Amino acid sequence: MDEIKMEPIGVARNNVKEARFGNFANEVTEIIVDEKYSDALDGIDDYSHVIIVYWMDKVKGHVIKHRPQGKDVPIVGIFACRCPPRPNPIAFTTVRLIEHKKNVLKVQGLDILDGTPIVDIKPYWPQYDKVTDGKIPDWVNKLEF
Amino acid sequence: MDEIKMEPIGVARNNVKEARFGNFANEVTEIIVDEKYSDALDGIDDYSHVIIVYWMDKVKGHVIKHRPQGKDVPIVGIFACRCPPRPNPIAFTTVRLIEHKKNVLKVQGLDILDGTPIVDIKPYWPQYDKVTDGKIPDWVNKLEF
Numbered sequence: 001m002d003e004i005k006m007e008p009i010g011v012a013r014n015n016v017k018e019a020r021f022g023n024f025a026n027e028v029t030e031i032i033v034d035e036k037y038s039d040a041l042d043g044i045d046d047y048s049h050v051i052i053v054y055w056m057d058k059v060k061g062h063v064i065k066h067r068p069q070g071k072d073v074p075i076v077g078i079f080a081c082r083c084p085p086r087p088n089p090i091a092f093t094t095v096r097l098i099e100h101k102k103n104v105l106k107v108q109g110l111d112i113l114d115g116t117p118i119v120d121i122k123p124y125w126p127q128y129d130k131v132t133d134g135k136i137p138d139w140v141n142k143l144e145f
Numbered sequence: 146m147d148e149i150k151m152e153p154i155g156v157a158r159n160n161v162k163e164a165r166f167g168n169f170a171n172e173v174t175e176i177i178v179d180e181k182y183s184d185a186l187d188g189i190d191d192y193s194h195v196i197i198v199y200w201m202d203k204v205k206g207h208v209i210k211h212r213p214q215g216k217d218v219p220i221v222g223i224f225a226c227r228c229p230p231r232p233n234p235i236a237f238t239t240v241r242l243i244e245h246k247k248n249v250l251k252v253q254g255l256d257i258l259d260g261t262p263i264v265d266i267k268p269y270w271p272q273y274d275k276v277t278d279g280k281i282p283d284w285v286n287k288l289e290f
Binding site: 003008037065090129 | 147148149150151152153154178182184185186187188189191192193194198200202209210219221222223224225226227231232233235237238239262264265266267268269270271272273274275276278279280281282285288290
């Protein structure tokens with residue numbers, strides 16, 4: 001299958017200089033969108049939550065199986081967890097939109113390193129994104145967020 | 146900023162041969178994962194829902210602003226809707242996992258064209274993905290899903 005190419009549409013700026021597990025709930029991040037895409041943000045203020053899609057550029061290589069956070073949880077396939085060392089280290093997190101000024105979004109709760117390339121921004125649409133009857137394995141409740 | 150390269154980890158197979166709006170709730174799609182990643186699916190059966198991340202390879206070019214589905218809804222920035230002609234035409238949809246056999250997942254409700262490259266598979270984690278107090282603009286409720 002063919003290679004796929006993406007270009008960053010912006011970059012994350014915050015105080016997270018090193019990777020860590022959890023404690024992101026109050027972290028505020030600025031998403032600096034390339035100015036040529038400023039108008040692509042029109043209308044985003046009507047949403048309380050947005051999904052930031054980013055490329056985990058510090059991840060080198062992937063694993064097939066993995067013990068999430070090295071904790072007392074099972075070894076699972078990388079597609080059965082949200083951990084970074086994936087074949088394509090793409091990530092997305094749903095966050096609260098605090099402020100939008102021109103080409104900059106201020107968001108809260110994003111688990112991202114300073115300088116991470118942003119590849120897309122999407123509004124949170126409950127029709128797409130919300131599951132009310134979801135089942136997850138118990139070990140997911142042991143992780144730090 | 147640098148270019149980012151991804152490789153498909155699989156492909157979607159279903160009966161959707163042409164793009165359309167809505168009516169995907171009962172559509173069943175097989176995600177054929179590259180066999181070298183079969184073990185990366187270990188543990189996925191413990192989830193009721195997974196998020197299929199895909200590359201909308203039929204999208205040629207992007208727009209900055211757009212009227213979603215051409216309906217009686219406002220023109221908004223492409224980052225304020227979920228429409229395909231984005232700078233990076235990446236998409237993800239949360240779907241019900243019906244069956245997992247070896248390197249094949251059968252899912253329900255995926256709005257995807259037959260033959261679309263898959264770039265990642267993630268479990269639905271409510272801690273990351275669920276918003277209980279979300280606000281969306283009224284026009285989103287006019288769209289077909």
